[in-house]
Amino acid sequence: MALNWKLVIDCREPNVLAEFWAAALEYLVEDPSALITQLRTAGQLPDAAVVDYGGGQRFAGLAAIRHPEDPFNELSGVGQGRRILFQEVPEKKVVKNRLHIDVHGGDGTPEALEALTVRLESLGAERLKLVDQGPAGRWWVMRDPEGNEFCAA
Structure with missing residues (x-):
């Protein structure tokens, strides 16, 4: 079980x-x-x-x-x-996460990805880096309000 x-x-x-x-x-x-x-x-x-x-x-x-x-x-x-x-916890985040959340939204089109990242930014997230692996996928590495990295795809 x-x-x-x-x-x-x-x-x-x-x-x-x-x-x-x-x-x-x-x-x-x-x-x-x-x-x-x-x-x-x-x-x-x-x-x-x-x-x-x-x-x-x-x-x-x-x-x-x-x-x-x-x-x-x-x-x-x-x-x-x-x-x-x-x-x-008393300390701030100081190094890259060893585990992160992937947020998926929309149909995988560039327009859907843009809409998702704009929505997440309006909530307090920050874009860090666009990863484009062609047919394998495209996503943004982002940070939440405390600096924890996550991906938006």
């Missing part, structure tokens, strides 16, 4: 990256507000473990996104399928 998994990305600002990647991938930012309220009411969660963000409460140092069609736990908001967790 295959295992469940999630991708975890170390970052400085989990909520900012969760918002960016949710918009980029058309995912949903997980909403842990109900669980946070329950834990705080029971005295099981200190104030320092919670931040106000986007009009709600989230766990300090953690934010996650999930695919909108996948099941999720209604109390915690945690997705039970395709999911990315952003985890706060």
Whole structure:
């Protein structure tokens, strides 16, 4: 039987990256507000473990996104399928990623690629380099708002 998994990305600002990647991938930012309220009411969660963000409460140092069609736990908001967790770390990114996300959109035409990269730039991404391998493919290497490389094809 295959295992469940999630991708975890170390970052400085989990909520900012969760918002960016949710918009980029058309995912949903997980909403842990109900669980946070329950834990705080029971005295099981200190104030320092919670931040106000986007009009709600989230766990300090953690934010996650999930695919909108996948099941999720209604109390915690945690997705039970395709999911990315952003985890706060104290240091900035300093070297190239060893793992990255490829974002695919459109029909593979140059116009579709341009539309995708323009949309990603409007969300805060930056184009780095166009890779053109002829019939094998064409894509942009880009950076998210914290400098993590990804490809748009």
